[in-house]
Every structure is written in structure tokens, then in C-alpha cells.
Amino acid sequence: MKKVEISNVSIVGAGISGLTAGCALLSRGIEASIYERSEYIEEFGAGITLSANATRLLERLEILPELTKVSYLPTKIIIRNYSSGEEIARIPINITKPNEFITTDRRDLINVLLRRYKSLNGNVNTACEVLEIDFDKKELVCSNGKRQSSEVFLGCDGVRSKIREKYFDNSKPIYTNFLAWRGIADITNLPKFKDSEEINLYYGPNGHVVHYPIGTEGKINFVGVKNSQHWTKESWKEEGSKEDLLKDFSTWNNSLLSLMTSPEKVFKWGIFERPKIQSIQKRNIALLGDAAHPMVPFLGQGGCMAIEDAYCFGLLYSKLENSDKALNLYQQIRLKRGNWVQKRSKLQARFNHISNPTLVKLRNLLAKKISINAVRSVHSYDADKESIKRIKT
Ligand SMILES: Cc1cc2nc3c(=O)[nH]c(=O)nc-3n(C[C@H](O)[C@H](O)[C@H](O)COP(=O)(O)OP(=O)(O)OC[C@H]3O[C@@H](n4cnc5c(N)ncnc54)[C@H](O)[C@@H]3O)c2cc1C
Known part of the structure; x- marks a missing residue:
């Protein structure tokens, strides 16, 4: 029989949410291990934008300086007409700090997160597909026979999350x-x-x-x-x-x-x-990132939400006296925020893709105002301040 290991938190998946959660927990002195089904931790070669709501948390986790070194720091967003390229609006960004909003290669983001996690003595078990969580024994069961006993399990296993399907809702991705x-x-x-x-x-x-x-x-x-x-x-x-x-x-x-x-x-x-979920916490499991609230990428927020979730859980788990309280408050804070950004992202698609010529004219007139509004309302959120405020109330 395989040896059962013990850690405070077991994390399923080594994507943006899983690695950030690992860093957020270890940097606060909480033991955590990651279980990843792939043989290697790697990402698809593609870009990702990270806005202030995510970068301010990466800064607090001491990850942003390394990431900034391999990222581009834009100063504006230019909105253009699809056929002429004519400018419709320009929105200044990175006004107060040069690296509040960064654009980067996903492979670099994952590498920087992984390096930080390992520098905190984090352990990633690769080629370890998590098959189930045994509630009675409080154990996670992997495809290679490995079992891990933990107080809490985090489902960071992406939009096709099996943890979500098995323990939360059995909906399929649409x-x-x-x-x-x-x-x-x-x-x-x-x-x-x-x-x-x-x-x-x-x-x-x-x-x-x-x-x-x-x-x-x-x-x-x-x-x-x-x-x-x-x-x-x-x-x-x-x-x-x-x-x-x-x-x-x-x-x-x-x-x-x-x-x-x-x-x-x-x-x-x-x-x-996936359809909006009613709960992202059940017993001793919480869902993070795309497993909790997969969203259309029109506000560039899926990865940012994964970072917010991970940071918030790390803070709550380290500050509250028991895991039930941490899981409960995590659910209260993150369900509302995730569902709102999910909905707001979908609305943006309608706005970006308007085809009726009269509405196009109106949309173009409003583009600057609406974009600045989106930047303010989504990017100004501070998961650190919000979590601390909620712990105190
Ligand atoms: C076209 C496009 C553009 C985007 N642009 C942006 C952007 O600019 N900015 C932004 O913030 N977001 C963007 N996103 C969204 C962003 O990519 C995702 O929200 C983010 O990658 C989610 O991270 P995650 O860690 O939750 O999931 P994932 O990245 O999917 O990671 C899940 C991990 O879990 C592992 N896993 C799965 N099942 C198991 C199991 N049973 N056992 C063990 N391991 C398992 C997987 O192998 C994987 O490593 C975009 C998305 C798309 C499609």
C-alpha cells in the first residue's frame, strides 16, 4: 500500500490558479502540495494580459518584479475600426505605475510562478491525475495510486474541471x-x-x-x-x-x-x-479560477480572477482560526465577484461585436467612456483589502 502524505492544503492543477495558490499559502507558512496530471508544467505559447487587480496581488506575493522583467509594459489601449484601422478611442493605462497592466507570454508567467513556488520549497507532483477525493478519510486519490491526506482540497483544474463535475454540479462545458x-x-x-x-x-x-x-x-x-x-x-x-x-x-x-x-x-x-454556479465551496473543497467561473476572454479577466481567488484563499486560510471559517468566507467573497466578472465579460462581447450601423455609431461614441468604466470597475478591485475588511466584520 502507498504511503499517505499529509499537508494542510492539496491543490489539484498547476495552472495559474494552482501555482498562485501554492505561492500564497507557502509564503504565509502554510504547507501545500500541488498535483498536476501532465508530465511537465508547461503552457501553450500565447499571450496574456494581466491588469492591476491581479498585478497588485502578484506584487504582494513578491512575484511581480521577476514577471515585469520578461513582460511588456503598455501605456495605452487604442480602439480601432476593423476595416480602415481608424482610431475610435484611446485609453491611457499604467498612469500611476508602469507595471500595473502588463502583457506577457503565458510560458513566462507559468515559469515565474513555478520558480517562486519552488523557492518557497513547494512540491509539484507531476503525472498525477487526481481521480477523486475520499471525504471520509480526507484523502485525495491520484491515478498513479498516490494518496494525500489534507485538511482542505483546492480544485484548480480548469474549465474542464472534474472536481467541479464530481462534487459541485455535473454540468458540461458549453x-x-x-x-x-x-x-x-x-x-x-x-x-x-x-x-x-x-x-x-x-x-x-x-x-x-x-x-x-x-x-x-x-x-x-x-x-x-x-x-x-x-x-x-x-x-x-x-x-x-x-x-x-x-x-x-x-x-x-x-x-x-x-x-x-x-x-x-x-x-x-x-x-x-459553464453555467453560473451556486456554490464554489462544499465540505472541505473549494474551486478556484476557471474551475469556479470560466469566462469569455473579452475583458482579459480569466487569469486575473484565478490570481484573485488564489490570493484570497491563501490570506483567509492563514488568518482565520479554522478551515471551515476560511472556506465559508472564501465562498462569500469570491462567488459574487467571479459571477459578476463572468457576466460583465459576456456583455463586453455584445458591445465589441455590434453590426447594426446605427448602433455602431453610438457604440463608437461611447467606446471611451465604457472602456474607462470597465477598467475602473474591474481593475480597481483589491482582493487583499476586501479579504481583510471581511475578516474584521
Ligand atoms: C483566447 C483566450 C484568451 C485569454 N486571454 C486572457 C487574458 O488576456 N487575461 C486573462 O487574465 N485571462 C485570459 N484568458 C483566460 C485564462 O487563460 C484562464 O482563465 C486561465 O488560464 C485559468 O487558469 P486556471 O489555473 O484556472 O486553469 P488552467 O490554466 O486550465 O489550469 C488547469 C490545470 O489543471 C490540470 N488538471 C486538470 N485536471 C486535473 C486533474 N484531474 N488532476 C491533476 N491536474 C489536473 C491541467 O493539466 C492544468 O495544468 C484567456 C483565455 C482564452 C481562451
Whole structure:
């Protein structure tokens, strides 16, 4: 029989939420171990934006300085017309600090989180798919026979979370009717618009495109989202053909399309979500990140929410005298916030993809105001302050 190990918290999954939770717990002196089904901790080569609500927490966890070194620090978001490239609005960012809002390569983000976790003596068990949690024995059971006894279990296992399906709701992920094209291009292929090297967002009928630099080596990440009724593939992401990409964006600006077709490979992603959940805590299990509230990526908030969840749980678990109180308060704080951002992200899709010409004119007039409002309402949230306030009340 395999030896049963003991730690305070067992974390299922070594993505953004699992690794950040590991750092948040260990840095407060709580024992934690991560269980990851893949053989290696790795990410898909693609960009990610992290806004102030996430970076201020990474700063408190002493992760931001390392991440800043490998990230791009934009100063503005330029919103453009899809066919002419004409500017609709510009929104200044990083006004008070240069690295409140960063754009980075996911592989670098995961590497920096993993290095910090390991520097805190964190342990990752790879090739360890978690099959179930034995409530009576308070044990997690892995596919390789390993068992781990813990006080609390965190489901950080992403949008296809088996922990969620098994212990929370048995819903399946639903295709959102949005398809994303992604790729990484060279900076030399940027459209020659003024400030193309900043975050550029193009609004078009039934779709939008965003591109921004990642890292420090002249690479540009792009994501092009289209309304699309069907996702018939078994896989959620696959290599796509440039001909299909051009068909999807046939009426869009030529120099933008040159950028999007310049990488050797382009990828297609089906975007999936799950229905709103009633509870993200049950017995001694909590859900974090995409397992709790997978969202459409139109406000760039899925990863940021994963970081907020992880930070909040680490703080509550270390400050409250028992785990039931920590789990309970975690649920109260994070369910509301996650559900709100999930809903707000979906609304943004409607706004970005308007096709009626009269509404387009109105949308363009409001673009600056609405974007600044989104930036303020979503990015100003401080999970640290909120958690401390709620502990005291
Ligand atoms: C096109 C697109 C663009 C996006 N852009 C942004 C953006 O700009 N900014 C932003 O903040 N967010 C963005 N997101 C969202 C973001 O990528 C996700 O919200 C984030 O990756 C979720 O992290 P997670 O740790 O919760 O889940 P995941 O990253 O999915 O990690 C889950 C981990 O759990 C492991 N696992 C699964 N099951 C098991 C098991 N049974 N046992 C052990 N291990 C298991 C998996 O192997 C994986 O390593 C975007 C998403 C998409 C699709």
C-alpha cells in the first residue's frame, strides 16, 4: 500500500490558479502540495494580459518584479475600426505605475510562478491525475495510486474541471458560439498605424481582434474572435489554416490580416464556459479560477480572477482560526465577484461585436467612456483589502 502524505492544503492543477495558490499559502507558512496530471508544467505559447487587480496581488506575493522583467509594459489601449484601422478611442493605462497592466507570454508567467513556488520549497507532483477525493478519510486519490491526506482540497483544474463535475454540479462545458484565432507574429509585421506597438483592439461586425507585444524579444500576440455557430472538433484547440482565417475576417483591414497570417502556424480555439454556479465551496473543497467561473476572454479577466481567488484563499486560510471559517468566507467573497466578472465579460462581447450601423455609431461614441468604466470597475478591485475588511466584520 502507498504511503499517505499529509499537508494542510492539496491543490489539484498547476495552472495559474494552482501555482498562485501554492505561492500564497507557502509564503504565509502554510504547507501545500500541488498535483498536476501532465508530465511537465508547461503552457501553450500565447499571450496574456494581466491588469492591476491581479498585478497588485502578484506584487504582494513578491512575484511581480521577476514577471515585469520578461513582460511588456503598455501605456495605452487604442480602439480601432476593423476595416480602415481608424482610431475610435484611446485609453491611457499604467498612469500611476508602469507595471500595473502588463502583457506577457503565458510560458513566462507559468515559469515565474513555478520558480517562486519552488523557492518557497513547494512540491509539484507531476503525472498525477487526481481521480477523486475520499471525504471520509480526507484523502485525495491520484491515478498513479498516490494518496494525500489534507485538511482542505483546492480544485484548480480548469474549465474542464472534474472536481467541479464530481462534487459541485455535473454540468458540461458549453460552446459559447465564439471562436478565437491566435498566433504569435514578429513585430516587423505590425500594421503601420500610429501606436501599433501598444495594445490595439479592433471592433468589427460579429468579431474583434486584439494585438499586443509580449515579452522583450519583439513578439506580437494576436487574438481574433468571431461569432461562429459550430465547434465540431473533439479538441478545444487545433492548428488552423490561414485560408480559413482569411475567410473569417475577409472584410477586415489588409495590413491587420498580413500580421495575422504572418506566423508559421495559427491556432483555432473554441471558447467554452459553464453555467453560473451556486456554490464554489462544499465540505472541505473549494474551486478556484476557471474551475469556479470560466469566462469569455473579452475583458482579459480569466487569469486575473484565478490570481484573485488564489490570493484570497491563501490570506483567509492563514488568518482565520479554522478551515471551515476560511472556506465559508472564501465562498462569500469570491462567488459574487467571479459571477459578476463572468457576466460583465459576456456583455463586453455584445458591445465589441455590434453590426447594426446605427448602433455602431453610438457604440463608437461611447467606446471611451465604457472602456474607462470597465477598467475602473474591474481593475480597481483589491482582493487583499476586501479579504481583510471581511475578516474584521
Ligand atoms: C483566447 C483566450 C484568451 C485569454 N486571454 C486572457 C487574458 O488576456 N487575461 C486573462 O487574465 N485571462 C485570459 N484568458 C483566460 C485564462 O487563460 C484562464 O482563465 C486561465 O488560464 C485559468 O487558469 P486556471 O489555473 O484556472 O486553469 P488552467 O490554466 O486550465 O489550469 C488547469 C490545470 O489543471 C490540470 N488538471 C486538470 N485536471 C486535473 C486533474 N484531474 N488532476 C491533476 N491536474 C489536473 C491541467 O493539466 C492544468 O495544468 C484567456 C483565455 C482564452 C481562451
